[in-house]
Amino acid sequence: MSRGSEFLNCQYPIICGAMTWVSDPKLIAAVANNGGFGCLAGGNAPVEILKQQVEEVRALTDKPFGVNLITIAPAYKEHLKILKELKLDYIVFAGSFPRADEIAVAKETGAKVMCFASTLSIAKRMVRFGADAIILEGSEAGGHIGHVSATVLMQQVLFEIGDDIPVFMAGGIATGKMMAHTLLMGAAGVQLGTRFVMTDECCAHEKFKTVFKRANARDAISTPQYDSSLPVVAVRALRNKGLNGFGQLQLKLLKKLGAGEISREFAQEEVETFWMGALRKAVIDGDVENGSLMAGQSVGLVDKIVPVSELIAELINDASSALENIKNKLNTI
Numbered sequence: 001m002s003r004g005s006e007f008l009n010c011q012y013p014i015i016c017g018a019m020t021w022v023s024d025p026k027l028i029a030a031v032a033n034n035g036g037f038g039c040l041a042g043g044n045a046p047v048e049i050l051k052q053q054v055e056e057v058r059a060l061t062d063k064p065f066g067v068n069l070i071t072i073a074p075a076y077k078e079h080l081k082i083l084k085e086l087k088l089d090y091i092v093f094a095g096s097f098p099r100a101d102e103i104a105v106a107k108e109t110g111a112k113v114m115c116f117a118s119t120l121s122i123a124k125r126m127v128r129f130g131a132d133a134i135i136l137e138g139s140e141a142g143g144h145i146g147h148v149s150a151t152v153l154m155q156q157v158l159f160e161i162g163d164d165i166p167v168f169m170a171g172g173i174a175t176g177k178m179m180a181h182t183l184l185m186g187a188a189g190v191q192l193g194t195r196f197v198m199t200d201e202c203c204a205h206e207k208f209k210t211v212f213k214r215a216n217a218r219d220a221i222s223t224p225q226y227d228s229s230l231p232v233v234a235v236r237a238l239r240n241k242g243l244n245g246f247g248q249l250q251l252k253l254l255k256k257l258g259a260g261e262i263s264r265e266f267a268q269e270e271v272e273t274f275w276m277g278a279l280r281k282a283v284i285d286g287d288v289e290n291g292s293l294m295a296g297q298s299v300g301l302v303d304k305i306v307p308v309s310e311l312i313a314e315l316i317n318d319a320s321s322a323l324e325n326i327k328n329k330l331n332t333i
């Protein structure tokens with residue numbers, strides 16, 4: 001575990017991924033204070049809110065943490081401009097993929113830069129652009145996703161570049177045993193989202209957590225793209241009325257696009273605004289019918305709400321026992 005911990009400058013290479021509306025200062029500080037590494041979900045926030053949230057985390061912990069920047073968010077350009085002032089230790093680019101000059105701006109501030117990848121070519125491009133680490137996320141994950149599963153990505157990307165640069169695996173990881181095997185395959189650490197929703201310190205509405213508790217892995221489905229004239233990033237969420245609303249939105253936007261009433265960029269912005277609002281409705285207001293229940297397939301592996309300290313201790317204990325078991329098995333060969 002030391003490679004990932006040294007990179008993240010924390011005790012355990014367990015990242016609580018940025019989750020819009022969910023990964024707030026309280027959750028991030030709780031993760032950091034219990035030996036993990038949290039990533040603040042500031043990417044969709046206006047500049048002043050982002051600044052305020054960074055200060056809130058700093059007031060709650062003196063440990064390092066990451067800040068999520070979302071390249072397709074309305075305030076992204078403004079976020080890049082204030083990076084020098086924010087003096088962040090770690091910046092995690094998400095959304096689409098950052099340009100080389102944007103990564104350079106982040107690195108000039110002294111921050112370590114982590115970038116998502118969902119294919120080998122993207123991972124290689126991010127490394128070429130200067131990323132210090134890669135978050136390799138399989139399509140099992142919750143929220144906005146790529147199309148390739150973690151098992152295939154491990155073989156295509158982790159085995160290929162995992163020795164050259166720290167690669168943190170995300171998507172579908174919910175147990176210490178899985179964490180141990182992921183590390184054995186060459187990952188520097190793991191990033192979890194769905195499981196951190198199910199903690200006491202997570203601000204998500206009780207109804208949101210209750211739905212997670214009852215859901216099966218197969219309930220977390222990914223959204224389709226109806227037509228190539230309106231490219232949309234797939235989202236994995238639990239099926240409900242809110243998810244159907246996305247289908248209706250696509251149809252409405254496609255009609256207007258076809259009639260030349262709106263541009264493709266405008267339509268894509270509408271889509272992102274829809275997700276932001278729908279997620280807020282479910283996470284903050286507890287409207288689990290009409291809001292978006294973004295969740296990974298690992299939702300089928302969680303059935304209890306625990307303090308962050310307990311979750312991290314469980315992951316580390318179970319990972320350690322799994323590694324010990326493997327060692328014993330190998331010793332008997």
Ligand SMILES: Cc1cc2nc3c(=O)[nH]c(=O)nc-3n(C[C@H](O)[C@H](O)[C@H](O)COP(=O)(O)O)c2cc1C
Pocket residue numbers: 016017018019020022041043068093094095137140141142143144170171172173191192193194195293294295296297298
């Ligand atoms: C409710 C929810 C919201 C998310 N929002 C974001 C986000 O704003 N930025 C981001 O980089 N990833 C986001 N993610 C992805 C997580 O950071 C993480 O990579 C993912 O949840 C890992 O897969 P898992 O859910 O199977 O653990 C979100 C995931 C969930 C479940």
